[in-house]
Amino acid sequence: MADDTTAAAPLAGDPIAGDGTTPKIAVIDVWKSFAGKEVLRGIDLEVTTGESLVIVGGSGAGKSVLLKHLIGLIQPDRGHIVVDGEDLTCAEPAVCLAMRKKFGMSFQEGALFDSMSVFENVAFALRRHTRMREDEIAARVHECLAMVHLEDVDAKMPGQLSGGMRRRVGFARAIALQPEILLFDEPNTGLDPITSAAIDKVIVEMRDSLPVTMVTITHDMSSAFRIADRVAMLREGRILAVAPPEQFRVLPDQYIQKFLAGEPLEEEEVA
Ligand SMILES: Nc1ncnc2c1ncn2[C@@H]1O[C@H](COP(=O)(O)OP(=O)(O)OP(=O)(O)O)[C@@H](O)[C@H]1O
Ligand SMILES: [Mg+2]
Known part of the structure; x- marks a missing residue:
């Protein structure tokens, strides 16, 4: 003890x-x-x-x-x-x-939506919880992806990414709504x-x-x-x-x- x-x-x-x-x-x-x-x-x-x-x-x-x-x-x-x-x-x-x-949460194993692109995964909460325009959503998604050093992966599906990249998409999704x-x-x-x-x-x-x-x-x-x-x-x-x-x-x-x-x-x- x-x-x-x-x-x-x-x-x-x-x-x-x-x-x-x-x-x-x-x-x-x-x-x-x-x-x-x-x-x-x-x-x-x-x-x-x-x-x-x-x-x-x-x-x-x-x-x-x-x-x-x-x-x-x-x-x-x-x-x-x-x-x-x-x-x-x-x-x-x-x-x-x-x-x-x-709160923003990144779950054990990443838990991305497998049928959505990287862009849509990160945009998901923004579409659901804000009234942001499409250009604002795109800007925020790219800001979040840049924060986790992911560029040019917007159109990729989670299954096409490495484990580390999937984890980082999960982070980008968790910070999208600027949680405290x-x-x-x-x-x-x-x-x-x-x-x-x-x-x-x-x-x-x-x-x-x-x-x-x-x-x-x-x-x-x-x-x-x-x-x-x-x-x-x-x-x-x-x-x-x-x-x-x-x-x-x-x-x-x-x-x-x-x-x-x-x-x-x-x-x-x-x-
Ligand atoms: N919803 C649930 N219903 C019943 N038992 C549960 C539930 N969630 C967790 N448990 C049980 O609670 C205990 C602790 O689970 P928990 O998932 O918090 O462990 P952990 O410390 O996160 O382990 P790991 O490092 O393996 O992820 C386990 O015995 C688990 O089976
Ligand atoms: Mg656990």
């Missing part, structure tokens, strides 16, 4: 107070079970405005479930998700909808190390040039250290530790050190 110095930082102040220290996202004592199996067991976590927080943890630890709670795709059994001081868990549907517009918060679920899964590093570079560029707060999920530690301002470890449904990369590397927790070294766990340590 983590000692006191490695435990997740306690919530600072009242996240609903709006006192200038309000976090962009506050996850407060969130619990979630599926068919009697507890997946999240009292998650407490804050994401500061403008930071890039990376959540790491083993397969099946509940990372995707946690991310889906942030955007309101899954409701907690207990606890609260507070975004910009607004409690998503008890907000009116209209408020929830407005809150959801603050970007969520990335396993942006590097299934990519070779070089493509994976290139994807991280795009994420860092977005972090540095866009006015966004980012939450990324990964189990790739080298990727986590490249893109994170802070790294949070999820284990057994709780946040085991949160720290900036340089501190996280040296946390004196056996599970974290084994996770970093890629060493197998002892029998009693397997969650």
